[in-house]
Amino acid sequence: MTDIRADFLSTARSAADLLRDPAVAAAWSRPSALPEFSVAGLAGHMAYQILAIPRLLTGPVPQEETIALMEHYSRVGWIGASLDDDINVRVRRGGQKVSAEGHAALVARVDSALAELDGTLASTANRPVRISLWGPWSLALDDMLITRMMELAVHSDDLAVSVGVATPTFPPGAVDTVIGLLARLAVRRHGPTDVLRALSRAERAPATITAF
Secondary structure, rough: OOHHHHHHHHHHHHHHHEEEEEEEEHHOOOOOOOOOOEHHHHHHHHHHHHHHHHHHHOOOOOOEEEEEEEEEEEEEEOOOOOOOHHHHHHHHHHHEEEOOOHHHHHHHHHHHHHHHHHHHHHHOOEEEEEEOOOOHHHHHHHHHHHHHHHHHHHHHHHHHHOOOOOOOOOOOOHHHHHHHHHHHHHHHHHHHHHHHHHHOOHHHHOOOOOOO
């Protein structure tokens, strides 16, 4: 198994452990730390990052062009979109739909998906896969898993903050991959000088170097 796949599975298991926390169930119907997202909706959105993968592996190989990871982030519609733009409304509705059967059912679905991935992910070719919501392109499987690792890490922090528990600790390889991706996206958005200063010179640091 590649390091990316092993790190994805480890990150997904950490996210599943967070999802299983009684604090998540207790706060299920409350607002989350993200605007317009309930805890249930946020949990559903986070869980989707795991639940989508088995379907991608068993579906037909897409015929759309396969693009590089950074090109993918040049095309996605949610970067820079407002809270009320259609893409973000669909994301929130999707999270609510995934979590609609309740906390216990969502935990069970995630556990089932992880058990399936434990048996299949290592042996799957690095073939093209796609999520149709994004647009008419595909990613290589390992690049797709990098995008899902980033989503799992970021939204695990969102969910943990929302329910007042500690953010999970992720494997070092996953941390390196996610921080590396976010750093590249931050450089693309703000330029190398601002990112360099933010990381090394507090007296000259810009107000933000957020990736999105």
